[in-house]
Amino acid sequence: MKLALLDPEGRIAAHERMPTAGFEGHRAVLARMAEAVRRLVEQVPGGEVGGVGVGVPGMVEMASGVTGDLPNLPGRWQGVAVGPELAAATGLPVHLINDARAFALAEARLGAARGAETALCVTVGTGIGGAVIAFGRVLFGLGGAAGEVGHLIVQPGGVVCTCGNRGCVEPLATGPAIAAEAVRRVVQGFSTRLFERAEGDLDAITPELVDQAAEAGDAVAAEVLEDAGRWLGLALAGAIATLAPEVVVIGGGVARPGGVYWRSAEATARGHVHVMAIDEVRFLPAALGYDAGVVGAALWGRGRAA
């Protein structure tokens, strides 16, 4: 869980970071959020903070500030009044936004999609978040749900996704998917040095470790990343054909710019779009890095409070 205090120019004036510890339940998480907000507000001369924006990893009712399904958090947070509860605890106006939409908002205002009229933004981590910039603004769509690239179907009848569907790209191309596939290959006796790199601990086989192994010439590790990247690329191709974006911004911890996964995703996407000038589409890494989500959420809170 990351918190940031933005100055009027959108720069981070102060920040905090803490484990979400979602297993403690939403009450405990919200209480810690409220305390951290109060600590940040105390650092502002005169205590003048316009509002709070919260990026949430999943569905959210934006008008009421109530969360829908947050599939990657324990308890899934269905119907939790995050906005009203945090507003009551902090005395500040609170506005919620999906975390991928927050990421896109920050990248459009201050980052890699700045100046683009149409952009596709994707983050790959534990899940796959997505958002669309249209006419230079975040496209929300019905219920703020536009841009869910992670739930484009790339394998009909495939793996069950956290959303309940089968064949979505998310369970095939995220960090956990990469780690699980690498572990499977180790267990099945593929010729790879991943097990040694992980010092014999299967739990230590992370997407980063797989990436490092691939860079060092481990063919099995490279293939795992190529396969996962190819799935993402297919989803991107569908979204690109739909939107014809000038820019595709990719962020999150899994897609290292220039890495095997990134190159596979980009090459697959480019190779599967034949209805527009795909050569003119720029694939760019998120410019705000790990701060994009928290900056976007703060921009949202400020914009709504103003």
Ligand SMILES: [Zn+2]
């Ligand atoms: Zn899905």
